[in-house]
Amino acid sequence: MGAFRNFHGILGRRGAKTILLLATSSLALLATGCSGFVTGKTSGGNPPPLTLSNIGAANATATSASISWQSSVPANSQVNYGVSASYGSSTAMDTSMVTTHQQTLSNLKPATLYHFQVRSTDTNNQAVASNDATFTTAADTTSPSISITSPTAGATLSATVSVTASATDDVAVASVQFKVDNANTGAAITAPPYTYALNTTTLSDGNHVLTAAATDTSGNTATSSVVAVKVNNATPGPSISSLNPASGVVGTSVTIAGANFGATQGTSTVKFGATAATVTSWSAASIVTTVPAGATTGNVVVTVGGVASNGVSFTVTTPAPSIASLNPASGVVGTSVTIAGANFGATQGTSTVKFGGTTASVTSWTVASIIATVPAGAATGNVVVTVGGVASNGVSFTVTADTTPPTVTLTAPSAGANLSGTVSVTANASDNVAVASVQFQLDGANLGSLDTVGPYSVSWNTTTASNGSHTLQAIATDTSNNSTTSSSVTVQVSNTASTVAWPIKASANRRYLVDQNNVPFLLMGDAAHSLVSVQHD
Numbered sequence: 001m002g003a004f005r006n007f008h009g010i011l012g013r014r015g016a017k018t019i020l021l022l023a024t025s026s027l028a029l030l031a032t033g034c035s036g037f038v039t040g041k042t043s044g045g046n047p048p049p050l051t052l053s054n055i056g057a058a059n060a061t062a063t064s065a066s067i068s069w070q071s072s073v074p075a076n077s078q079v080n081y082g083v084s085a086s087y088g089s090s091t092a093m094d095t096s097m098v099t100t101h102q103q104t105l106s107n108l109k110p111a112t113l114y115h116f117q118v119r120s121t122d123t124n125n126q127a128v129a130s131n132d133a134t135f136t137t138a139a140d141t142t143s144p145s146i147s148i149t150s151p152t153a154g155a156t157l158s159a160t161v162s163v164t165a166s167a168t169d170d171v172a173v174a175s176v177q178f179k180v181d182n183a184n185t186g187a188a189i190t191a192p193p194y195t196y197a198l199n200t201t202t203l204s205d206g207n208h209v210l211t212a213a214a215t216d217t218s219g220n221t222a223t224s225s226v227v228a229v230k231v232n233n234a235t236p237g238p239s240i241s242s243l244n245p246a247s248g249v250v251g252t253s254v255t256i257a258g259a260n261f262g263a264t265q266g267t268s269t270v271k272f273g274a275t276a277a278t279v280t281s282w283s284a285a286s287i288v289t290t291v292p293a294g295a296t297t298g299n300v301v302v303t304v305g306g307v308a309s310n311g312v313s314f315t316v317t318t319p320a321p322s323i324a325s326l327n328p329a330s331g332v333v334g335t336s337v338t339i340a341g342a343n344f345g346a347t348q349g350t351s352t353v354k355f356g357g358t359t360a361s362v363t364s365w366t367v368a369s370i371i372a373t374v375p376a377g378a379a380t381g382n383v384v385v386t387v388g389g390v391a392s393n394g395v396s397f398t399v400t401a402d403t404t405p406p407t408v409t410l411t412a413p414s415a416g417a418n419l420s421g422t423v424s425v426t427a428n429a430s431d432n433v434a435v436a437s438v439q440f441q442l443d444g445a446n447l448g449s450l451d452t453v454g455p456y457s458v459s460w461n462t463t464t465a466s467n468g469s470h471t472l473q474a475i476a477t478d479t480s481n482n483s484t485t486s487s488s489v490t491v492q493v494s495n496t497a498s499t500v501a502w503p504i505k506a507s508a509n510r511r512y513l514v515d516q517n518n519v520p521f522l523l524m525g526d527a528a529h530s531l532v533s534v535q536h537d
Contacts, residue, residue, distance in 0.1 A: 048073055050126040055118055057135035062110035062142070062218075063171055065135055067118060068102045071128075075120035077101040085115045085132045097123060110140035110171060110218055140218035144169035146176065148212055148227045149273075150299055155308045156230045157200045158237030162311035164299060165194045165224060167214040179211045188215075193313065200231045207231075236260050237307035238268075243300060247315035248291055253280070254300075254314070256287040262304050272314055273298035291316060319343045321351075321385045321392040330398035331374055333479065334433035336363070337383070337397065339370040345387050355397055356381025374399060376479065405484040406431035408438065408476035413491055419462050420495045426457040427486060429476040439475045447472075462493045469493075
């Protein structure tokens with residue numbers, strides 16, 4: 001305080017009512033330890049701790065449950081679960097950094113006690129796992145569904161005929177039991193396809209009824225609707241011995257070998273499942289037909305004179321996708337590429353596009369055209385489309401280096417602006433691929449942290465800078481690490497002086513001066529004022 005004691009006049013005359021506070025960083029240093037004095041600095045130290053709360057299980061069904069929790073800071077999400085505290089299963093890691101978490105557990109067993117543990121890791125790599133918790137799945141009270149798909153109601157049967165059924169359940173089908181005239185026919189079938197070879201010669205000619213009963217793994221049972229058929233063993237019915245080929249896409253030519261088809265087709269039919277097929281050749285022992293549009297995997301059945309043959313399974317395959325061209329055939333990461341071709345499917349679903357083995361994001365998908373973006377990490381190589389697990393041909397794409405830097409311009413404040421208090425510094429930035437970040441600078445030093453998402457801005461508290469001229473600029477960096485520095489903008493900082501309540505006096509510890517409200521301050525003057533003495537109480 002010796003410097004203050006030796007002042008001989010700063011105010012110009014005794015009794016002045018106000019003096020100016022020096023609005024610089026030195027004031028903040030002077031105020032250290034003074035109650036109610038704001039320094040303008042943010043506190044440092046360790047990151048906030050990651051804690052988990054509100055952990056619970058809800059909406060438990062026979063086969064699923066929803067696990068939810070909250071974290072004190074944004075973090076990722078994962079659940080360990082199993083029928084014991086050893087768990088054994090885990091959900092896929094959700095990398096979204098959130099504070100409200102939810103994961104769905106599926107394919108669970110009905111009426112079963114499950115243990116679970118939630119896990120989260122924040123951006124500071126703090127990892128936390130909860131204590132063990134439990135929930136019980138609901139009992140399975142839903143019966144399976146079942147229907148006989150072949151033969152059709154009203155069909156006339158002879159010789160050996162395949163009786164087939166379709167069965168589904170919310171958990172799992174355990175078995176299907178076929179019945180003729182309500183009597184069981186052999187053992188229950190425990191795995192699909194659910195098919196029974198019915199020898200009609202063991203039945204009397206005339207009307208009979210077919211049913212099938214499905215039982216699930218919880219013991220719930222359902223019975224199909226009745227299918228009424230007629231048995232006529234006097235006239236031998238058609239029979240199929242083989243299909244060549246036994247699988248193919250729509251339009252594939254298939255030869256059906258067998259017996260009792262009749263010399264000509266007449267009113268006889270061939271069906272792939274429930275879809276009638278066009279016949280190109282017909283004889284008593286051989287039929288040539290084409291897989292019809294709309295056909296799905298299932299039995300092929302020949303019907304002659306109202307009598308259906310046995311059913312023989314045919315697999316309808318998905319045609320392989322094919323690429324005709326890429327437009328453009330080269331470009332940097334982030335380039336939009338149109339892939340023209342065929343058999344891509346109406347929607348993407350689980351289908352993928354890869355550039356040299358790296359999966360790309362898709363913005364548009366149709367049967368004959370896909371628009372995809374060259375992914376980060378892609379290298380020169382083939383583009384391949386995969387649909388239903390079937391890969392297309394590969395067409396070469398050249399990934400070029402991105403040497404074009406971004407553009408960046410400071411938009412606020414304007415050059416020459418007089419600033420005080422807290423102001424917003426903003427910039428516009430763009431790139432031929434993508435802007436990765438914008439870093440603002442004050443007098444060549446970083447101002448704030450990297451801004452990675454537009455609109456780009458930083459809040460500047462001008463009281464942390466001295467009054468006078470300062471320069472602002474922004475540095476934009478793209479995803480290929482090209483960078484550009486904007487033109488500098490020069491501004492003036494003019495923070496308003498504060499008013500001090502007279503009279504002034506020395507503080508109790510004599511380290512600084514205070515006014516009558518005990519507010520500390522520095523004195524300043526200029527050459528236009530004469531020196532006066534400062535009186536101490």
